Amino acid sequence: MTQKDLIIRDALAADLPAVRSLLVETWHDAYDGIYGWRRVAEITNAWHSLDALAAQLGRDSGVFLVALLGEEIVGTASARREPDRAAMLTRLYVSPARQGEGIGRTLLQVALACFPEAPVARLEVESQNELAIAFYERMGFFLQRQARFDGREDTPNTLIMAKRLVMI
Template sequence: MFVRTAGSGDLEAIRSLLVETWHDTYDAIYGPARVTEITDEWHSIAALTARLDKPHSEFLVADDGEAISGMAFAAAIDDGKTVMLRQLYVRPAFQGRGVGGMLLDEVESCFPDANTVRLEVEEANEKAIAFYLAQGFAHTGSTANCGSGQSGIPALIYERPIVWAD
């Protein structure tokens, strides 16, 4: 398994991964119809394409040479001092195998001026919260609008410092 920058040829596979992962995670929370509505908007090919060239960001995939098993998208905020992890998803069949940790490590390495990683997570997503706590994140707040705009989806905010080796 290796982590690399996503390209336009990966977008269909990334969308498939996101749809599968979202239904697996969120159907019990929001219901299948709402999850389909969200994935159709947030994870459309057009939305994913816009992320490819977004300034001050990284769009990564975990690839084993045959299939994409995970993806991450992050952007620098606060004059580059904070990395906002917008997405980190691993196919259900690959969860618990270190893929998420690999993606997280690579995201951090892409932002050498940053000293903090921040993310938002649905409070009912216990698996994700357990993963982030195990990765050294701490709960620092909450938002009524996860993602961008006025999504109306509440989320918890977690952060961890980036420790650079000398």
Template sequence: MFFVRTASERDLEKVRALLVETWHATYDTFYGVEKVNELTGRWHSLPALKARLERKDAEFLVADDGRSIGGMGYASMSDTQTKTAVLHQLYVLPKLQGQGIGRDIFAELETCFPDAERMRVEVEPQNLHALAFYRAHGFSEVGQVSNCGDEQSGIPALILEKPLA
């Protein structure tokens, strides 16, 4: 059984491995191995993960069963939009998907930003599993971007939002 808890620096190697595995399983067919290697190298490096862990207006969670990390989530308050929390990452190892780990991480992240009125996430349009997950959890489409994550990514995304209670 996995328990959701705040990530620590000792988790970062396992989180990086989870992200690399999950990204290859999800995005290789869309973008190819080389592009996924480039993005995971930039976005999921240990220094990048450590910077997220240290951010003050953010929450970095892992799902831990005492032996392994099965999922992770990272969200922060928006730098550009008031009263908006941004869900940057929510990933579960492919072999563990469908067991409620993502749901449990997401449920915890929803409660971490008491001043937020909405949560926003960017989702690759071809990632039908992620789109179904977010729609089932109350998100709806509000826009699109052509460079998800950073201005050089070349990855299009749908912008989804959900009102927070």
């Protein structure tokens, strides 16, 4: 893959079945060893249903991107603006077969560029997802604190990571 072969654009309703398939595949790849197949299936069915994904299209406060190689969706990213003007990365996944090719780095850069006034970017990452943590550290993120996703007790343990985007 070369960067010129990669297309990143806003997600469309027609993309949602492929995005859902990508999310199910990447979640099972990343989290089956942590939570087990059944729990991962429950989470992906709730968080990545077609209805849940459709509700994220066209939000004024955020972006929902897909990365394509040819006609194939190989990655997705979502981010939103927080009340303190921070850019909150809510999703960044790349097909396991395409990881390590620069797709995640490019998706992250494009997603954060959609928030030029944001002084900082934040994200939540599963505390046992060592590959993702290492990726985000390479991208300049640092650990802020530990938490539960959205503060709910039925969700994974997460690390809150941040990256300064503009000098204040």
